[in-house]
Amino acid sequence: MSRANLLFDANFPSASYILGGVLIDAEAGYWQSLTGVILAEQGLEVRQLYSERDDRVLFADLCFTLNAGDVLQIAGPNGSGKTSLLRILAGLSSRYEGDIFWQSHSLDQQRAAYLEQLLYIGHGAGIKAALSPLENLRWSCALRGLKQSDETIFQALTKVGLQGFEQQPCYSLSAGQQRRVNLARLFCIPAQLWILDEPFTAIDQRGVAEIELWISDFANAGGAVLLTTHHPLAMQRPLRVIDLGAF
Amino acid sequence: MASAGVSSLVVAVLRRDLSAAARRGSEWSNPLVFFIMVCALFPLGIGPQPERLAELAPGILWVVALLASLLASDSVFRGDYDDATLEQMLLSHQPLYPQVIAKTIAHWLLSGLPLSLLSPLLGVLLHLPMAGMGALMASLALGSAVLSFIGAIGAALTVGLRKGGLLLSLIILPLYIPVLIFGSSAVKAAVEAGPYLPQLAMLGVFFLLALALAPLAICGALRISVDQ
Amino acid sequence: MSIWTTFHKWGSPRWFYQFSGRLLPYLAGLSLLLLIGGAVWGLALVPADYKQGNSFRIIYIHVPASAVAMGAYMTMAIAGAIHLIWRMKLAAMVMKAIAPIGASLTFLALLTGAVWGKPTWGTWWVWDARITSVLILFFLYLGVMALHQAFDNRDAAAKACAVLVIVGAVNIPIIYWSVEWWYSLHQPASIRFIGESTIHPSMLRPLMATLSGMYLFFAWAMLLFTRAEILDRERNTRWVQDLVCGVQEQGVK
Numbered sequence: 133m134s135r136a137n138l139l140f141d142a143n144f145p146s147a148s149y150i151l152g153g154v155l156i157d158a159e160a161g162y163w164q165s166l167t168g169v170i171l172a173e174q175g176l177e178v179r180q181l182y183s184e185r186d187d188r189v190l191f192a193d194l195c196f197t198l199n200a201g202d203v204l205q206i207a208g209p210n211g212s213g214k215t216s217l218l219r220i221l222a223g224l225s226s227r228y229e230g231d232i233f234w235q236s237h238s239l240d241q242q243r244a245a246y247l248e249q250l251l252y253i254g255h256g257a258g259i260k261a262a263l264s265p266l267e268n269l270r271w272s273c274a275l276r277g278l279k280q281s282d283e284t285i286f287q288a289l290t291k292v293g294l295q296g297f298e299q300q301p302c303y304s305l306s307a308g309q310q311r312r313v314n315l316a317r318l319f320c321i322p323a324q325l326w327i328l329d330e331p332f333t334a335i336d337q338r339g340v341a342e343i344e345l346w347i348s349d350f351a352n353a354g355g356a357v358l359l360t361t362h363h364p365l366a367m368q369r370p371l372r373v374i375d376l377g378a379f
Numbered sequence: 380m381a382s383a384g385v386s387s388l389v390v391a392v393l394r395r396d397l398s399a400a401a402r403r404g405s406e407w408s409n410p411l412v413f414f415i416m417v418c419a420l421f422p423l424g425i426g427p428q429p430e431r432l433a434e435l436a437p438g439i440l441w442v443v444a445l446l447a448s449l450l451a452s453d454s455v456f457r458g459d460y461d462d463a464t465l466e467q468m469l470l471s472h473q474p475l476y477p478q479v480i481a482k483t484i485a486h487w488l489l490s491g492l493p494l495s496l497l498s499p500l501l502g503v504l505l506h507l508p509m510a511g512m513g514a515l516m517a518s519l520a521l522g523s524a525v526l527s528f529i530g531a532i533g534a535a536l537t538v539g540l541r542k543g544g545l546l547l548s549l550i551i552l553p554l555y556i557p558v559l560i561f562g563s564s565a566v567k568a569a570v571e572a573g574p575y576l577p578q579l580a581m582l583g584v585f586f587l588l589a590l591a592l593a594p595l596a597i598c599g600a601l602r603i604s605v606d607q
Numbered sequence: 608m609s610i611w612t613t614f615h616k617w618g619s620p621r622w623f624y625q626f627s628g629r630l631l632p633y634l635a636g637l638s639l640l641l642l643i644g645g646a647v648w649g650l651a652l653v654p655a656d657y658k659q660g661n662s663f664r665i666i667y668i669h670v671p672a673s674a675v676a677m678g679a680y681m682t683m684a685i686a687g688a689i690h691l692i693w694r695m696k697l698a699a700m701v702m703k704a705i706a707p708i709g710a711s712l713t714f715l716a717l718l719t720g721a722v723w724g725k726p727t728w729g730t731w732w733v734w735d736a737r738i739t740s741v742l743i744l745f746f747l748y749l750g751v752m753a754l755h756q757a758f759d760n761r762d763a764a765a766k767a768c769a770v771l772v773i774v775g776a777v778n779i780p781i782i783y784w785s786v787e788w789w790y791s792l793h794q795p796a797s798i799r800f801i802g803e804s805t806i807h808p809s810m811l812r813p814l815m816a817t818l819s820g821m822y823l824f825f826a827w828a829m830l831l832f833t834r835a836e837i838l839d840r841e842r843n844t845r846w847v848q849d850l851v852c853g854v855q856e857q858g859v860k
Contacts, residue, residue: 187843224466225606227762247472256463262402263395274391275471275478301402532774536767540757550750550771553743554778557785564792585781596774599691603766607758 174236175199175356176221176325181230183216190216191379194230196372198325203347203357203369208376214360215255217376218329221358222252248276251323255330258314261303265289265313268302272317280320288319293339307334318346326350328359341366388473389481396485399458407489410451414494417443418501429506436507437566440515441522444494445555448523451490452530453547455482456538456601465538469605479594479601483531484524491523507570514569514579521582522562528589528597529554535600539607558585618695620837621846627830634827641820649813656810662726665719667814671821673716673741677779679709679825680744683751684776687769697833699765700840702772703755704832708825710748716741736790740783747775761840 181194190213198204206214219225221232223243232239234246259268266285273280289298292312294305302310311334318326326347332340340363347357348369365371400406421439422432459465459482468478498519499512507515533551540546565578649667656663683705690698720738721731732738751768758764841847 219606222470224469227606244472247470250470252466252470254463254466256461256466258463258467260395260399260458260462260464262399267395267398271391271395272467274388275467275473277388277471277473279387532770536754536771537757539763542757546753546757549746549753553746553750553782554774556743557778557781560785560789564789588781592777596770600767600770603763603770607760607763 175202175234176358177233177236178221179231179233181217181220181228181232183213183220183228185213185216185227189379191376194374196374198356198358200324200354200356201351201369203351203359203367203371205365205371205373206358206360206376207373208378212376212379214376215329218252218327218358218360219254222250222254222327223247224252249324250327251317251321251325252327253314253317253329253331255333257310258317259302259310261310262301264299264301265294265305265316266298268313269316269320273320276321278321284320285316288316289313291319292316293342308336308339311335312339315343318350324355326355326357326359328357330360330362332361332363344368385474385477389477392478392481393485396482397488400485400489406454407493410447410490411493411497413450414443414447414497415501417446418505421505433506433508433570436502436505437511437515437563437570439505440498440501440507441519441559441563441566444498444519444523445526445559447494448490448526449530449548449551449555452486452527452534452551453537453544455486455527455531455534456604457534460538460604465601465605469602475598475601476594479531479597480590483527483594483597486531487524487527491527492520494523495519507566510572511566511570514565514575517579518562518565518575518582521579521586522558525558525582525585525589526555528586528593529558532593532596532600535597535604537604538601539604558582561585618693618697620697620700620841621844623697624834624837627834631827631830634823634830638820638823638827641816642824645813645816645818645820648816649810653810653813659727662723663810665723667817669716669719669723670814671818672712672719673737674818675821675825676709676712676716676741676744676748678822679705679712679829680747680772680779681776682829683709684772687772690765691769691773696840697837699762699769700833700836701829702769703765704829704836706748706752706755706768708828708832710745710752712821712825713741713745713748717745734790736787739790740786743782743786744779747779751775 176198178194178196182192183190194217196204206217208214216225216227220228223239223246234242234249237245239246259265260271263271266282266289269285269288270280270282273285286298289295292315294309294312294316297305297309302313305313315331328347331343335343344365344367347359348367351357351369418439421435425431425435456465459468468475471478495516498515502512502515530547530551532554533547536550537547561578561581565575565582568575568578646667650664653664655661683702686698686702686705689695690702717738720741724733724738725731751771754771755764755768758767838847838850
């Protein structure tokens with residue numbers, strides 16, 4: 133299992149895109165102002181990660197680093213362990229062997245500091261259906277110890293295209309709109325690392341393009357992004373891909 | 380963007396749970412309806428003689444309140460687990476301990492407290508002497524808080540399982556026994572015009588123990604349940 | 608350093624399997640000797656009780672069974688704590704192995720209690736403080752087993768059960784004390800339990816024999832069940848496969 137499993141963009145040009153110049157975007161300043169301090173050189177480092185499920189090896193000897201400005205896509209067919217990997221990296225699952233480092237410190241020693249900089253969006257709903265988008269985001273911010281003004285939250289909801297829906301109960305929104313409420317957390321919670329599990333689920337075509345733009349803006353601002361998706365990504369950034377199907 | 384303290388975290392969790400429950404009435408009204416219905420079954424099962432009902436009333440009211448609290452406790456974390464907001468709680472860099480306490484207190488406000496407020500009415504239906512009403516309400520209010528904490532442990536352990544309900548009662552009911560013993564004894568003592576403050580004091584001790592220790596088990600259990 | 612090496616050695620299922628294999632015959636022999644010897648001594652040689660006649664003799668089974676069942680729960684709780692704190696997998700296997708043994712012992716204690724109750728109190732079941740406590744202990748064991756079975760994932764099952772067992776262990780003193788208090792409140796004057804302090808020394812010695820025999824039996828059963836669990840969990844490892852192949856080859860010869 134010591135096969136090299138990191139598929140760098142240089143090796144697999146078909147699966148990734150490198151554009152010569154970094155796009156300059158008016159939005160890039162948003163996260164810079166939200167996040168304040170931007171990720172130092174050393175971000176997330178994974179060494180010799182191994183995980184199995186029901187006696188089946190999901191991945192072994194997995195090594196990669198994720199630094200400021202990196203966008204890394206985890207690819208692979210269903211059941212190849214993409215979600216398991218993301219949950220391990222988010223600290224929700226302890227079913228792995230190997231080492232994970234955040235800013236050169238082991239995750240076990242750094243947990244609180246790591247969680248403070250991490251924003252994880254899983255493929256669950258992530259919102260209470262009985263509450264309005266505004267109430268949901270207020271709670272999400274309070275959980276992170278943030279006192280975001282309602283104005284910030286309204287602004288975030290406008291950015292995800294939910295203007296006018298702020299006070300409606302979430303169960304009256306469509307699946308795509310509910311997903312957008314969850315994604316609005318990206319705009320009101322400062323973080324340096326995004327872990328996004330299938331962020332495009334239930335999102336329309338234009339929405340997908342928007343989210344891709346947010347991701348590259350966030351990376352331009354110095355954030356790091358780890359995501360899974362079955363969509364072909366049209367990212368205006370260098371993109372790296374790790375294929376878990378290779379195991 | 381200043382970091383807020385633990386108290387604002389507790390307030391945020393309480394506010395969210397209470398307002399979510401306020402929009403969905405069934406969460407707090409179902410245990411109450413269950414309480415009333417099962418209490419109404421007893422006269423049908425053992426006969427309508429007032430003396431006999433009065434004698435059994437403390438035990439009946441306490442056992443039925445305990446069952447209602449048990450049924451309600453399955454839902455403490457169920458909704459949060461299903462809509463994955465539980466993950467957000469676990470992934471906050473803020474401590475989980477106060478969040479769990481806030482959730483359990485919110486659950487008690489929605490289940491235990493209404494039960495104890497409603498209990499005198501059922502006491503009247505079961506011919507409980509007036510002397511026992513105060514002890515009934517006080518012991519139920521205090522005791523059901525302990526039951527909420529114990530029940531939350533079971534709920535956290537079983538929330539990741541598809542069939543939680545019956546399993547939850549199997550693992551939790553034995554732990555309810557001390558609360559039942561002292562709660563019903565307080566009511567009985569009050570009816571017989573004896574001192575019932577010692578029993579209430581014991582319930583208070585149980586409450587403090589549960590408040591301090593149960594959240595530890597709940598936090599651990601939640602992490603285990605999410606990691607499956 | 609030596610403590611840690613011992614700890615890690617004990618934590619290795621393979622080492623434990625080989626070590627316990629050497630221990631098993633001694634435990635089995637000694638426990639059977641003590642149990643059978645103590646039973647014959649207690650049932651045949653000790654004079655009858657002047658009040659209860661021959662029916663008291665069931666304490667030679669009843670008392671050891673309930674005492675060891677209690678001890679088993681505490682052992683299970685310690686194993687659970689070790690598993691949670693040091694993530695020792697072997698402790699989880701021990702914990703899982705104890706639950707059915709403890710449940711069987713509590714059931715035996717309840718059964719013998721009922722058999723004892725009939726001639727003594729004229730009824731199969733009395734809500735006596737001790738019997739009620741044993742009944743609750745039985746419920747606690749059933750809860751642990753039910754929770755373990757409900758999980759698909761073995762690691763999650765072990766961790767969840769460890770939490771439950773520890774919660775139970777913290778609660779057991781409170782439950783026992785509450786039940787004692789409850790019984791003292793309702794105790795009818797006609798029923799009196801014989802206290803152990805009033806037992807005549809000649810009755811006590813065989814009891815000591817069966818009690819220690821029961822403890823050894825528990826240790827023996829625990830090792831057996833743990834070994835079975837080790838083989839099941841480590842079935843993909845080389846040493847278990849070698850072991851199984853070796854046994855098969857011997858069988859062929």
